[in-house]
Amino acid sequence: MPSSKPSTRDTILDAADTVVARDGSRRLTIDAVAAEANVSKGGVLYHFPNKIALLQGMVERMVTEIGDELARAESRARQVGKPPLAEVFASMFDRSESENGLSTALLAASAEHPELLDPAREILSTTFQRLAEETPDPVAAHILMLAMDGLKLSVLLGFNHIPDHQFQPIRDRLLSMASELYA
CATH class of the missing domain: 1.10.357 (Tetracycline Repressor; domain 2)
Structure with missing residues (x-):
């Protein structure tokens, strides 16, 4: 049975969307997204090496x-x-x-x-x-x-x-x- 679990990248983007919609773009940080996504900072940085890359992905x-x-x-x-x-x-x-x-x-x-x-x-x-x-x-x-x-x-x-x-x-x-x- 195939899993419907979102990819880590999608989980990170979902978390970034949540942070930005809730707190505003000025509060979008790698740390805030990592906490919201419940992944390590390194996990976020693996997919998005910086905030600009994260915004671009969003x-x-x-x-x-x-x-x-x-x-x-x-x-x-x-x-x-x-x-x-x-x-x-x-x-x-x-x-x-x-x-x-x-x-x-x-x-x-x-x-x-x-x-x-x-x-x-x-x-x-x-x-x-x-x-x-x-x-x-x-x-x-x-x-x-x-x-x-x-x-x-x-x-x-x-x-x-x-x-x-x-x-x-x-x-x-x-x-x-x-x-x-x-x-």
Whole structure:
């Protein structure tokens, strides 16, 4: 019977995610991750020789998860004849709060090392550019993408200038507008 036990590398990355989401990126240390993962400091250093390598591993895993999520959303839409852009938007909007906390912390960490976000920039840029070009009005698609980005970023950064009771109607309107691009 195959084991479903996560690899040590995944255990370390899970622990790093927990430390960053709970304590912030400034508290991410090899020692904190080792304690959270219940592995030795040497075990962490074997997989990630320094904090930058650990952050890079975290971002790479997050980018892979987001890329997979976007691909699933697009595939679901195409299978049932729905507008892919709207389905991808819905997927991005519906990411959980714990993922938003981790995203905030990684965004802060990238301030010191902006190159860490290059893989995220690439996958989002490629996906959204392709989806926009598939619509009858790519300019309108890009405007909607910018609106989605702005809304997600304001939530991510805690600007809170949109009352909680208006978030869902705004989300729904953006999704509706994305669907209307195909009409």
